Amino acid sequence: MELEESRIIIVVITTILTILGVVFLVVLFTVFQNRKNKLLLERAENKKRYEREIAETQIEIREETLRNISWELHDNIGQLLTLARIQLQHASPESMGEISEIIAKSLTEVRALSKIINPDFINNVKLKKALELEIxxxxxxxxxxxxxxxxxxxxxxNQKHGIIIFRILQEFFSNTIKHSKATKLEVFLNYKDDSVEIKAQDNGVGFDVVRIGLKGIGLQNIKARAKLINAEAKFKSEPQKGTSLIINYYI
Known part of the structure; x- marks a missing residue:
């Protein structure tokens, strides 16, 4: 009788342990599956955000390029051609060489603009070349x-990563030219073993980082863009000592 009761107890305990084991495995599997689904969802969202950022950046670069072209046509080529027209009105054999030089310079500027306008050029130019042209x-x-x-x-x-880095730098350049009252802009492109450090600095008025903060110059946007491409971006600035942007991109 006691033996039979012992067997029943063993069977009950074994059944309970088996059920608990199955429940534990089900819960463990459910948690794992939920985490996996969450991770896949985050990856999908990150990919969508990345592709959206690439598209927006390409649009911004095109818009910036069009603005630059407008400025160049008005401030550079327009002035050159106006000068050539004025000199032609008072042309003499002695001045023909100078007029020819002005026209030749105008043609060079037009060729440079036509190259930049090309969508394939904008989308495929390498970071180093893009920076050389901008400078x-x-x-x-x-x-x-x-x-x-x-x-x-x-x-x-990576070409798409280079586009984002270039756009980040364009934002800094634009702020330097429009707001910093700087007379000098220096850019350093430092290729290391497995990373690239890009530093842009000006000698402008600068600002107090603690007092003013950085939201006004889009640092949050710059940091978010940098994070998408496995990069880090940070500002340094002091009043009357200029501002610098440092980007560390890991390949």
């Missing part, structure tokens, strides 16, 4: 004294 444009139009220093051997950067 050259600033100097050509006398917006600011600008320079680009490249350090190390050039590394291959």
């Amino acid at each position: 050259a444009r600033f100097n050509r139009l006398n917006y600011i004294e600008a320079s680009l220093e490249v350090i190390g051997r050039e590394l291959e950067i």
